[in-house]
Amino acid sequence: MGEVDQWENIHEDMLNQIAKRLYSYDDYLQLPLVCKQWNSKLPKIPNGIKAPWLLVPIGGAAKEPFKAGKDICHVSQLPTIDEETVDTFSVEEKGIYHLKLELQYNLIRGSCHGWLIIVSIYEGTIRMLNPLTKVCLDLPPISTLPNVNDDGDECSYYLGPFKYITDIVYAYKIIVWKVVINSAPINDNNNNFMAVALYGAAHLAFYKSNSRKWIKLTTNANPYTYFQDVIFFQEKIYIIDDNGQLYEFDTNTKAEPVRITHEVTPPSDVVTQEEVTNLKYLIGCADGSLLMVVRHVHNLMQQDNQRSYETIKFDIYELKKNANTWSRITSLGNYVLVIGFNGSVQMLADDFSNCKGNQIFFTDNFVDDQTLDDVVYYHNIGIFNLEDESCQTVLSDVNFFCPPVWILP
Numbered sequence: 268m269g270e271v272d273q274w275e276n277i278h279e280d281m282l283n284q285i286a287k288r289l290y291s292y293d294d295y296l297q298l299p300l301v302c303k304q305w306n307s308k309l310p311k312i313p314n315g316i317k318a319p320w321l322l323v324p325i326g327g328a329a330k331e332p333f334k335a336g337k338d339i340c341h342v343s344q345l346p347t348i349d350e351e352t353v354d355t356f357s358v359e360e361k362g363i364y365h366l367k368l369e370l371q372y373n374l375i376r377g378s379c380h381g382w383l384i385i386v387s388i389y390e391g392t393i394r395m396l397n398p399l400t401k402v403c404l405d406l407p408p409i410s411t412l413p414n415v416n417d418d419g420d421e422c423s424y425y426l427g428p429f430k431y432i433t434d435i436v437y438a439y440k441i442i443v444w445k446v447v448i449n450s451a452p453i454n455d456n457n458n459n460f461m462a463v464a465l466y467g468a469a470h471l472a473f474y475k476s477n478s479r480k481w482i483k484l485t486t487n488a489n490p491y492t493y494f495q496d497v498i499f500f501q502e503k504i505y506i507i508d509d510n511g512q513l514y515e516f517d518t519n520t521k522a523e524p525v526r527i528t529h530e531v532t533p534p535s536d537v538v539t540q541e542e543v544t545n546l547k548y549l550i551g552c553a554d555g556s557l558l559m560v561v562r563h564v565h566n567l568m569q570q571d572n573q574r575s576y577e578t579i580k581f582d583i584y585e586l587k588k589n590a591n592t593w594s595r596i597t598s599l600g601n602y603v604l605v606i607g608f609n610g611s612v613q614m615l616a617d618d619f620s621n622c623k624g625n626q627i628f629f630t631d632n633f634v635d636d637q638t639l640d641d642v643v644y645y646h647n648i649g650i651f652n653l654e655d656e657s658c659q660t661v662l663s664d665v666n667f668f669c670p671p672v673w674i675l676p
Contacts, residue, residue: 275304282308319605319614319673321630322383322398323662324370376443378609378672380451384462388439391417393446393464398674404452406462409442411480412472427469428490442466445632447610449499449518461518463504468493471506473524482523486514498610500551503527507547507559511593513586534559534584534593544576546632548611550604555588558613560606562629564647576647578658581627598653599625608632609673627651631670646670 286298286309299306370385376393377384383396384406391409396402410417415424422438424431431438445465452460462474464481469492472481486506488494493509504516504524511533516524544566550558561582583604584593601616603623607630616624631646648671649660662671 275302277305279308319609319612319628319675321671322375322378322674323671324375374440375608375670375672377446377448378607378674379448380610381674382448382451383672383674384446384448386439386443388436391435391439393443395448395452406446406474407478407480409439409466412442412464412466413470413481413483414467415442425467425470427467427493444468445497445608447497447499461499463497463499465494465497465506470494471497473504475523484516484524484526486526488512488514495547496549496611498549498551500549500557501555505549505551505557507549509545509547511547511559511561513557513559531586531591531593534595548606550606550611550613552613557586558604559584559586559593560604560611560627562606576631578629578647578649578651580656580658581651581653583653599627601625603628605673605675606630607673608670609675612675625653627653628673630672 282298282305286295299309372389373385373387375383376386381397381399382404383398385394385396386392386409387394393406393408395404395406409415412424415422417423417435417438420435421432422435422442424438424442426441433441443464443466447463449461459476461476463484464472464474466472469488469490471484471486471494473484474481484504486494488508492512494506495509497504497506499518502518504518506514506516508514513529513531513533515527515529517527518524544564546562546564548560548562550560552558561584562578563580563582565577565579583596583599585596586593599613601624602613603616603625604627605612605614606627609630616622616626628650630648646662647660648662649658651658
């Protein structure tokens, strides 16, 4: 009896040390069930599990056209390059946590600090969802984005410099490309955070606590420039465009972010080439430097009813703090990069089990092709090994109602 009491009254620090060594959320869920004391001491969301999880939105049979409407999601642990290819059947295997999320007719358009950003294709809402606690917070709707107007049936908006007028559902699918936040809310009722929406391919909007609408961020870029990624880093907003040009905004202002003139010249070899699309991602590092990750994607099929892509390689460039020149790097050492619809991150491989450094984990974020209901869309998700430049594709035969996204700590 005494031994049982000792386990019940284990010190909170010791209990947290045990929790930190569990890399499966399934295992973590069992800890609070041991006794009432443990349940009261452990948070709902594990603080010690630093590894990202892959949220897999399953919808319908494999290799069918994109359709929104299912609400079953699965969360898997970070795969390793040595494991067998993850396929349709593996989503039912042990180690996958099944989440019932209310994602019917919603698209995932971001993942930061443990929260998902979801867009309703019928209501035009933009919400933040914590997939573990199921708490939701509202951001201003799509209709409040600058230069977006809807009358209930049709919506007018811009993709780059071109104006479109389409039905509401199609517009709500295509307008928002990615949303990032600077930090997680302190609690379920606290909106003390900022957000940036990349929308209409070439437009940016800013949100601050208690705002009722999005504020336009003006970069003075060429109107035919397309923005590819945006991040918050060290109290600033950084944006990268399709030519590798970097834009910077200071968030330490009372009203809205102030643009900073950036004289950093893009690397000469990052411009999109014929038949190869270059997707660019920004990552802020602990040492204050910025990484620009260039993903080279080959278009395999370009037919009326099919789309297929293959990631063939990655190039990585580093911009050291206070420097004005990008330097190409060929190794990440013991770090891994996690990129996609999520706010891309650099992480130590030692922070989670069964993972090697010098790898890039990527998901699919081709927004334009995902919205075509009559197109068979083949997703491109996998793991790239920088050491031998090999690329392993995962989940190639699974049909998603929107592409998988990383849930990051």
